[in-house]
């Protein structure tokens with residue numbers, strides 16, 4: 298057999314095994330059975346992935362908004378190997394500790410804004426969310442206000458898939474997937490501070506534990522707050538004795554052109570949620586960062602064991618990889634690159650907008666952006682979703698993007714690795730333009 302034939306037989310075998318045994322997250326079970334996985338990736342380097350057929354694609358999404366330092370980083374593999382050889386893992390229960398977890402907690406305290414100084418480790422964004430909901434309720438309970446239980450989040454917000462995180466998520470199909478959600482979650486309009494005030498007045502501030510939002514909504518379509526919104530939110534929370542949780546699972550670690558997106562708004566949350574870019578996806582890790590004030594109050598008021606924790610909280614290997622990842626982000630000035638390349642990306646979107654009729658609003662903040670698809674005749678959405686056709690055309694031409702088609706959106710979203718350079722942005726824009734024109738001509 299030639300090498301090509303061997304590859305093709307291997308691919309067929311893997312496709313059959315995939316269909317039979319692999320239940321994919323956020324995927325159509327039927328479509329998987331009909332067409333199998335669209336890609337079986339085997340290698341990555343920089344902003345490119347290669348699949349089993351040898352096809353090379355530009356990763357316009359950093360996988361799930363998270364491979365910030367790009368693919369194929371030997372330094373991260375070495376950091377993991379070195380730590381695994383020494384001590385892969387021990388638990389952090391009963392105050393047991395390990396050096397990478399201690400050093401990472403201290404590093405996060407140093408680089409996060411103001412007095413965000415105390416870290417609880419998780420294994421991802423959903424766990425960071427559920428941890429935060431429990432910690433803020435625990436905090437109020439210790440402070441003598443056990444009735445402060447409600448969490449207000451926003452429509453189109455995405456916070457993950459654990460039961461608490463699903464309940465906080467403001468995208469209805471995620472709710473409809475299951476038959477029962479957690480109690481005490483409320484949703485307000487995305488950018489309306491009046492809606493937030495009304496909700497607090499209706500429910501009573503003394504029943505509300507926290508307000509949570511992403512500084513830039515990611516999975517809900519890359520929605521960027523208008524000027525002044527978060528400053529007003531911070532004020533409302535302070536006036537009503539409500540904690541403000543910023544979910545920076547996507548936006549943290551340089552994605553928006555600042556190390557943390559809340560720095561764009563000069564707002565410091567009481568609780569900061571992290572995951573994804575903390576290790577650039579090389580290994581699972583998340584974190585919940587509390588202000589020193591809250592940490593000190595918890596210490597002073599605590600009356601026993603903090604009964605919350607995951608086996609993998611403070612995982613030594615994951616923390617060692619995170620430390621190396623943060624070193625790379627600093628050394629290679631990736632936050633600044635995100636800002637500069639983000640401007641170029643947005644300029645590219647604007648040029649396309651001027652040329653292609655089915656492109657509506659375009660937006661980006663650093664290297665997170667979106668292109669809306671509209672019917673130029675009505676200036677509204679087409680009756681059927683068009684963005685999946687755009688994504689299919691992009692994939693054909695070697696570019697991976699994602700689409701958002703719920704809550705009235707028909708949007709293509711982008712979040713390339715922070716290492717992307719000018720030529721690669723040009724390539725992304727050129728493929729996107731050709732794909733949009735191909736779709737437009739087919740309508």
Ligand code: PLP
Nearest residue numbers: 421422423455456457544546547
């Ligand atoms: N929060 C935000 C803002 C997210 O975008 C995500 C995932 O996309 C999550 C939380 C959930 O993170 P994970 O998938 O790591 O559980």
